[in-house]
Amino acid sequence: MPTDLVPDDLWERVTPLLPPRPVRRRRHAGRLPVPDRVALAGIVYVLRKGVAWRDVPAQVVGCSGVTSWRRLRDWTEAGVWPRLHEALLAELRATDRLDMDDAAIDGSHIRALRGGAHVGPSPVDRGRPGSKHHVIVDRHGTPLAVSLTGGNRHDVTQLFPLLDAIPAIRGLRGRPRSRPRRLFADRGYDYDKYRRRLWKRGIKPLIARRGVAHGSGLGRTRWVVERTFAWLHQFKRLRIRYERRADLHQGLLELACVIICLRRLRRAPASGGPDIPGVGATAAAGRVS
Incomplete structure (x- = not known):
């Protein structure tokens, strides 16, 4: 190996x-x-x-x-991957490598070649069967939660499911942290009713407005979620969905997030502002070692 x-x-x-594995009760019970x-x-x-x-x-x-x-x-x-992801997020927070004051959210389409649950006609791929990866990240692009939906599901449908999926992250004294203070998103999340619901949760929505010219400045913080998708899709099994079972593709997606978090633990602690590695570091962020 x-x-x-x-x-x-x-x-x-x-x-x-x-x-744990089942106990082998016979002395010669096969391989x-x-x-x-x-x-x-x-x-x-x-x-x-x-x-x-x-x-x-x-x-x-x-x-x-x-x-x-x-x-x-x-x-x-058995739920191994979410628990492992939560444990790594706690380690990142304990070592000052996690900044949840700012978070960003987005979705990304992928092809789905074998059908299965959470597959739908993709509006960006001529209606071919597809799925969507949704992710919410911290200020440095660390994935906090991920989900899988059909390719025809709107990004905004996963706004609150992803927020609810963020675990109670420990690592420091006091209450565990489970929500950001500010949330950055693109025009796909531009709905006033969702802004009001975010305010009720104590989260300041920083969402681009539809019909407004570019140049709001939100991209200076929101770009980290696009980079996280680049990290995730460096794992070739995630570029196209082959698993018919949605839970197994979700498991692979969560394992990729675990590996990304582990790579951040191996690096020096962050020191304010978005994490901006060089070209070589960005390319290597999706690898295991």
Whole structure:
């Protein structure tokens, strides 16, 4: 198993969250199960390379793609990825690498080749079947929550579901943090009733107005969400949706967010303003190591 697929810091954090295996009661009860770390390497390999599960090279990863798919199914159903994401967000906050005062939200279309739940005719792809990734990020582009919908769903339908999906992030003394103070969004979220609902939650809406010329200045802070989509779609399995099961594609999406958060933990603490890495750092942000 290549160590760059599952580095030690990722494995140390995911191990306590994995569900226990069934107890083997007989001495000779068939083949021993594949180690969890090897199966996770197969999942990360598919996420990074975008290959079909049946094409995972067992001689490189250490197990078949079918075995990795089964572990992805089991761990997704057990809720491993959201809990791991929440734990990493708490670590980021504890080390001053998370800035939730400002948040940005947006959606991005992808093709869906095999159908399934959360698939619809994409208005930006000639009505072909597609899905949408929705993400809300902090001031530095760290993904706070992600969701998957059909390609024909409006971005604004995920505004409050994403806000509600932000976990109660610990890491510092006092109350856990679960909402931003200001929310940046593009014209797709320009509805006064949603502005009023944001104000009621104590969130200041900074949303571009439809029919107004560009130059509001909101893009100086909102661009980080576009960069986060670039990070996510560097994982080739997320560029096109192949999984018929929406929960498994959501699981891969959450695992990609985990890897992005882990990369931020390896970097120096942020010091005010949006995180603006160089070209090389931006390109590397979507990789595991």
